[in-house]
Amino acid sequence: MSLRILLLGGTTEALRLARDLPATAIYSLAGLGRVPDDLPCEVRVGGFGGAEGLAAFIREQGIELLLDLTHPYAAQISANAARAAELSGVACWALRRPGWQAGEGDDWREVDDWNGLVAALQDFRRPLFTLGREPLEHLHDIPPHQHWTVRCLTAQEGVPRATVIGARGPFDLHGERALFALLGIDVLISKNSGSQATEPKLQVARELGVPVLLLRRPELPRVSREFVQLEALWEALQRRLAEP
Structure with a gap:
């Protein structure tokens, strides 16, 4: 070589x-x-x-x-x-x-950017962000009726209406089910990475009927x-x- x-x-x-x-x-x-x-x-x-x-x-x-x-x-x-x-x-x-492809039972909604995402989140209370670090720049803009959970590579101190989790894939179904149940997640936010390592969250969202907001590629x-x-x-x- x-x-x-x-x-x-x-x-x-x-x-x-x-x-x-x-x-x-x-x-x-x-x-x-x-x-x-x-x-x-x-x-x-x-x-x-x-x-x-x-x-x-x-x-x-x-x-x-x-x-x-x-x-x-x-x-x-x-x-x-x-x-x-x-x-x-x-x-x-x-x-x-x-990218991942939606299947039967999926409620996937594409958004173009952060502003579109914020608008699409208005009716939800307990979002789980799996976008990386971008949501951390907006922790002081959380609407009063929401509590955010942000999962990224490095944990950090949150704010009164946010929890920041440091975790690295791969993730499994058991752990994702436990996370959704513990936090009462009612909407999942993700990039359509197509990665098998992070795909289990989509199956849990499907099982629970939780909508998924996907940032457009x-x-x-x-x-x-x-x-x-x-x-x-x-x-x-x-x-x-x-x-x-």
Whole structure:
């Protein structure tokens, strides 16, 4: 494996792939969550300074292939990756994880942004936010009739009408059922990440008849190659590595 690879990660799939990459590869993380210390490849934490900074890093490090396995909602990072690949003349391969699909018994409602979400929440009292850290910026704007539960990677002190839970997936059905029951959740707010690790909350919402508000997915840029399954990307990468 002599191909010089830069993997933009932060997802479960990215970590799985990173465990199979050689020491010459670089696994890049924004640094918001846990940084793995048991990978065979180099781990880099932090930003690059936009597309131009990423392109400069690619040239400086002799990167030959850029892999974008960031979160489906990390639209700015994906845009920077696509542009940096163009500027530096390397291929960019991306994993575009499919979103969840509503099934029988689901009450899913899409919203475009935070303002749309706030408007859609007016009739509820006990929302569970699983959007990451964004709700933490609005804890002092909670309507008097609501108590928010925010689940994100890091716990912090809440406010009188909010509980902030620090937790990292995968989550299981038993734990999600217990959480919904304990808190009396009447609406779930989520990004449509498509991740199996966080999907059980949707099944619990279906079982309880709890509506789900989904933040609409952003448009992501076209790149050299796109994959919907990690296995297909890995097979293509192995073929690339076998080239003389």
